[in-house]
Amino acid sequence: MDKKQAVLKSKLMPDSLNSAEDIAKGSVQLLHAVGMHARPAVKLTKLAKRFESQIAMRVAGAVDWIDPKSVTKVMAMRAARDSIIEFEARGADAQAAVAALVRLVAQDFPDTSR
Amino acid sequence: MSDTVSIVIVSHSQDIAKGTADMVRQMVGKEVNIAFCGGNPDGGLGTDVPRIIDAIETVWTPKGVAILVDLGGAETNSEMAVEMLPPERRNCVVVCNAPIVEGAVMAATEAAGGSPLDKVRAVAEELSPS
Numbered sequence: 001m002d003k004k005q006a007v008l009k010s011k012l013m014p015d016s017l018n019s020a021e022d023i024a025k026g027s028v029q030l031l032h033a034v035g036m037h038a039r040p041a042v043k044l045t046k047l048a049k050r051f052e053s054q055i056a057m058r059v060a061g062a063v064d065w066i067d068p069k070s071v072t073k074v075m076a077m078r079a080a081r082d083s084i085i086e087f088e089a090r091g092a093d094a095q096a097a098v099a100a101l102v103r104l105v106a107q108d109f110p111d112t113s114r
Numbered sequence: 115m116s117d118t119v120s121i122v123i124v125s126h127s128q129d130i131a132k133g134t135a136d137m138v139r140q141m142v143g144k145e146v147n148i149a150f151c152g153g154n155p156d157g158g159l160g161t162d163v164p165r166i167i168d169a170i171e172t173v174w175t176p177k178g179v180a181i182l183v184d185l186g187g188a189e190t191n192s193e194m195a196v197e198m199l200p201p202e203r204r205n206c207v208v209v210c211n212a213p214i215v216e217g218a219v220m221a222a223t224e225a226a227g228g229s230p231l232d233k234v235r236a237v238a239e240e241l242s243p244s
Contacts, residue, residue: 046143072241
């Protein structure tokens with residue numbers, strides 16, 4: 001699968017069932033050549049920490065969800081290239097958090113000036 | 115900028131200290147202030163208390179400073195440097211019990227999000243065997 005297809009494949013699935021608390025879910029394919037190694041993990045954690053929502057992530061099918069705000073846990077999950085990463089967020093900015101995280105992975109962790 | 119905890123790298127080797135600081139800047143970014151020192155005043159391997167104090171002063175912020183060290187003397191000299199700071203600053207500087215490179219990257223990643231010093235230290239120390 002080429003990069004554009006993979007980006008198109010990434011999807012965001014808002015869950016509007018719960019009105020008291022925003023819940024958002026999304027999944028995206030990891031494109032990075034060597035998987036979720038150190039630099040992508042740092043970028044992902046820095047981005048996740050900008051949101052107040054509680055966020056969980058896992059490689060699709062994995063038993064355990066981990067907290068993407070913990071860079072050690074993101075590195076330790078050792079997500080491989082082409083694996084599907086799932087995100088789930090709960091909180092006021094859940095939709096924005098999942099959208100931003102999916103975008104970061106779909107765009108293959110671009111360098112930013114932040 | 116002082117809304118993030120700063121990082122100080124103390125190694126016996128100037129090259130390791132600089133390389134670690136470079137890694138942190140490139141991997142985490144420039145929002146976290148980082149200083150480093152390594153080597154003795156003669157240019158050999160070692161650590162030097164006045165240089166460590168200078169490094170701490172360079173990046174000092176009331177938010178706090180987390181120090182990452184390599185071996186033995188780097189740790190004891192860093193502790194000595196902290197002891198020699200003005201009393202009001204002493205409580206805002208900690209020496210992390212963590213591997214120097216990994217700990218620095220983890221600590222800086224946590225600091226970049228605005229976390230307080232105790233949280234930054236805890237994240238750096240997640241990698242240490244207890």
